[in-house]
Amino acid sequence: MLMDFTRISVELVIGFFSLFIITQLLGKTQITQITPFDFISALVLGELVGNALYDNEIGVEKIIYSLALWGLLIYLLERITQKWRKTRGFLEGRPSIVIHKSVINKKELKKAKLDIDQLRHLLRSKGVFSLREIEYALLETDGTVSVMKKHPYDAPTNQESNIPPQNVTLPVPIISDGEILTENLDEYNLSEQWLLNELKKTGHRTPKNIIYAEWEEGKPIFFMPFSEEDRKINLSK
Known part of the structure; x- marks a missing residue:
């Protein structure tokens, strides 16, 4: 009996710290921006530890291996979506x-x-x-x-404040992670050359210097450049 409690205690402690390390590696989006796949992943990780606690044939090394392998697969998936923008729609979905x-x-x-x-x-x-x-x-x-x-x-109610009516427009992302979103430009009949000309007006020669840009009808384009540290990383690739 004592051996059973000792085994459960050891496996529970190891499982606890293993899950903690995995969630730290995967980042805060696992909680704040959880997707259906993230939810399933969290359930699987919990099941791996929970089932191991009550199965005498599953040792500590198998728990660590299972958690490490599953955590590695999720981590690789996150890295793929961060590095290659075109995979995000398929792997993460789009709004x-x-x-x-x-x-x-x-x-x-x-x-x-x-x-x-x-x-x-x-x-x-x-x-x-x-x-x-x-x-x-x-x-x-x-x-x-x-x-x-x-x-x-819109709050506070503009109607009550007697503010003159204005057209409501939707901001459209046109650059993301240094890449021009041509599909969004095409949807609103905007040309890539026009965007490049507007970009040059801000002193930036290439979209690779821009982490995010959005266009909204009747307003100047909003450009957000990479930080100096990120820019050096991009140039070194």
Whole structure:
């Protein structure tokens, strides 16, 4: 009996610190921006430790091996999505515009396996109880909804403050991690040459110097350059 308690204690302590190390390596997004795959991964990691505690045939070395291998696979997946932007859509998914200019996009709802009632539930969780208030709504990869309200309903209520009406526009990312998002440019009839010309006006010769840029109708392009440290890393590749 004493040997059983000793074995369980040792395996539990090792499993505890192994899980702690893995979650630290994988980063905070495992909690703050959890995706369905992240959720499944967390369950698997917990099951690996939990099952090992009550199986006498599974030793400490097998627990460590299983946790290390699963953690390595998740880590490699994270590194792939960080290094190669084109893999992110397939491996992590993309946000879906489920409401576009006050019109519900049924095609995107169908892809996300959502109906109107489920969408309204997600919107209520954001404090939106009427669809008439919404200009844009995006279904994020973690299953939450981000909302951009129409101008009269934006808080504090512009209608009550007698602020003149303004057009509501959606910011569009056009550069990410030093790469031009040509699909977004094409969607809004923007040319790559136009973007390069605008970029030169800011003193940057190439998109590789820009970590993020977004375009919004009627506003100047927002450019966010890489930090000096990140820029040196990019140049060394």
